[in-house]
Amino acid sequence: MMSETKNRMINIYKQLLKKHKPQGWWPLLNCKGTNPTKTGSIKGYHTKDYSYPHNEQEKFEIIIGAILTQNTAWPNVEKALLNLKKLKAINPKKLLKLTDKKLKEAIKPAGYFNQKANYLKNITELFIKLKGKTPTREELLKIKGVGNETADSILLYAYKQPEFVVDAYTKRLLKLEDKKYEEVKELFEKNLPKKYELYQEYHALIVEEGKRKVNKVIKKQTLKR
DNA sequence: AACCAGGACGTGA
DNA sequence: TCACGTCATGGT
Numbered sequence: 001m002m003s004e005t006k007n008r009m010i011n012i013y014k015q016l017l018k019k020h021k022p023q024g025w026w027p028l029l030n031c032k033g034t035n036p037t038k039t040g041s042i043k044g045y046h047t048k049d050y051s052y053p054h055n056e057q058e059k060f061e062i063i064i065g066a067i068l069t070q071n072t073a074w075p076n077v078e079k080a081l082l083n084l085k086k087l088k089a090i091n092p093k094k095l096l097k098l099t100d101k102k103l104k105e106a107i108k109p110a111g112y113f114n115q116k117a118n119y120l121k122n123i124t125e126l127f128i129k130l131k132g133k134t135p136t137r138e139e140l141l142k143i144k145g146v147g148n149e150t151a152d153s154i155l156l157y158a159y160k161q162p163e164f165v166v167d168a169y170t171k172r173l174l175k176l177e178d179k180k181y182e183e184v185k186e187l188f189e190k191n192l193p194k195k196y197e198l199y200q201e202y203h204a205l206i207v208e209e210g211k212r213k214v215n216k217v218i219k220k221q222t223l224k225r
Numbered sequence: 226a227a228c229c230a231g232g233a234c235g236t237g238a
Numbered sequence: 239t240c241a242c243g244t245c246a247t248g249g250t
Contacts, residue, residue, distance in 0.1 A: 072247080113247085
């Protein structure tokens, strides 16, 4: 029998999907897909194709993108990624070889460049150590610069693991701002089929919904009360 | 011209 | 544990 909560979680997904259509996350530089309905960047998306990443380089690109996008709008992350690509540094060994000065200069558009330069080198060292193996959540969380959301983003989008990603939008949308990260994560994971494709799409849809200004108006009203 | 983005970390209470 | 301050660029 289907619980009320499960119904609700699926229904929210269906509504978001109907409203925004498949999002085609995680965006990749070498992927020519576009999504004109999307806010912000319109490049790098691969709608209804959950087969990415196709190789280690794309996997690595998603991982460094996950660091760079922390509290940062995606178009700024794209600029940083393009700079790194120009330096041929979307490659673990080459990225580590960059001087801090060059690395910081390249990722500057994404903000917090002093911290993120360190974070990038930290996660890159782990990536090399893994030799293609999938990291555990705990392994990722040990890395300075990788918190709950980044760890889950890496697992879900780079490694296709069914780990639900919770962000600020997720809590706002469900009005769960007072709940802890792990609690919200479990709400989704315990009430949805453990399919990485579904988790990828669901999170991307929540972000798209959250970006719309309509929500922000509602948010401000509900918070003021 | 404020405000905020696809957070994480360090600190003091 | 928890509430804050900090980090930084660029778009709206």
